[in-house]
Amino acid sequence: MALADGLHANVAALRQSAQNASSGVGLLQTADGALSQVTNLLNRAVTLATEAANGTLNSSQVSSANQEYQNILTEIGNIGSTTNFNGNSVFSATATNVFVSDGTASGATTFSETIGALTTASVGTSSAGAGVDFTAVGVATLSSGMAQNVxxxxxxxxxxxxxxxxxxxAxxxxxxAASNVASAESVNLTSAENNVRATNYGQATSDMAKFKVLSQTGIAALSQANPVQQDVLKLLQ
Structure with missing residues (x-):
C-alpha cells in the first residue's frame, strides 16, 4: 500500500504538471498570435513609408498616409495593452513561472516564461533588449522628409x-516536450500502480483450480475414512 499510494501521488502531480505546461503553451501561443498581427500592421506601415518617401505625392496625400500610420501605431499599442490570457496581461514583461513536477523535490522544474512589453515605445524585442521606440522624434510622425527614417x-x-x-x-x-514527458511518465506510473494493486488473474485462476482440487481430494478422503471408522466400531462391539 505504501508503494501504491506513493505512485498514485506521483501520477496526480504529473497529470497536473502536464496541464500546467499546456496552459503555458496557451499563454505563449496567445502572444505569438498577437505578434503576427503586429507584423501585418508593420508591413502595412512599410508600404505607407515607402509611398510617402516618393516625391510625387502632394502634402495632402502624405498627410493621409500619416493618419493611417498613426492609426497603426495606436492599434499596436492597443494590442499590447488589451491582449490577456486568463485575465492576466500577456505583454507585461514579467516572468510567468510554469511548474512541472512528479511530486518530489528532485523531480520539480520551473520554466520562467517572459514576454516583453508591447507599446508604441517598445515594439518587438531584440537580443540587446527592448524593441523600437516609435514615440521618438523622427519616427513618431510620417512625413516626406522623415519617411526614410521611419x-x-x-x-x-x-x-x-x-x-x-x-x-x-522555442x-x-x-x-x-515537458508536457509530453509528464503525460508519458504518468501513464507508465499508472501501469506500475495497477500492477501493485490489481489482482493477477492468471495466478489467481491457477490457485483457485489448485485449491479446488485439494478441497475435493480432502472431501473424498473424509468420505472414505468415515466407513472405516464405523467398521472398527463394529469389531469392538
Missing part, C-alpha cells in the same frame, strides 16, 4: 518582432 525603424521593428516570435516558438516547443 522606414528604417519599421524594418528594424519587423526584425525584432520576428526575433521575439522565434524565442516564443519556448512553446520546450513546454510541449
Amino acid at each position: 522606414l528604417t525603424s519599421l524594418t528594424t521593428a519587423i526584425q525584432d518582432v520576428a526575433y521575439q516570435r522565434g524565442t516564443i516558438g 519556448n512553446i516547443n520546450q513546454l510541449n
Whole structure:
C-alpha cells in the first residue's frame, strides 16, 4: 500500500504538471498570435513609408498616409495593452513561472516564461533588449522628409518582432516536450500502480483450480475414512 499510494501521488502531480505546461503553451501561443498581427500592421506601415518617401505625392496625400500610420501605431499599442490570457496581461514583461513536477523535490522544474512589453515605445524585442521606440522624434510622425527614417525603424521593428516570435516558438516547443514527458511518465506510473494493486488473474485462476482440487481430494478422503471408522466400531462391539 505504501508503494501504491506513493505512485498514485506521483501520477496526480504529473497529470497536473502536464496541464500546467499546456496552459503555458496557451499563454505563449496567445502572444505569438498577437505578434503576427503586429507584423501585418508593420508591413502595412512599410508600404505607407515607402509611398510617402516618393516625391510625387502632394502634402495632402502624405498627410493621409500619416493618419493611417498613426492609426497603426495606436492599434499596436492597443494590442499590447488589451491582449490577456486568463485575465492576466500577456505583454507585461514579467516572468510567468510554469511548474512541472512528479511530486518530489528532485523531480520539480520551473520554466520562467517572459514576454516583453508591447507599446508604441517598445515594439518587438531584440537580443540587446527592448524593441523600437516609435514615440521618438523622427519616427513618431510620417512625413516626406522623415519617411526614410521611419522606414528604417519599421524594418528594424519587423526584425525584432520576428526575433521575439522565434524565442516564443522555442519556448512553446520546450513546454510541449515537458508536457509530453509528464503525460508519458504518468501513464507508465499508472501501469506500475495497477500492477501493485490489481489482482493477477492468471495466478489467481491457477490457485483457485489448485485449491479446488485439494478441497475435493480432502472431501473424498473424509468420505472414505468415515466407513472405516464405523467398521472398527463394529469389531469392538
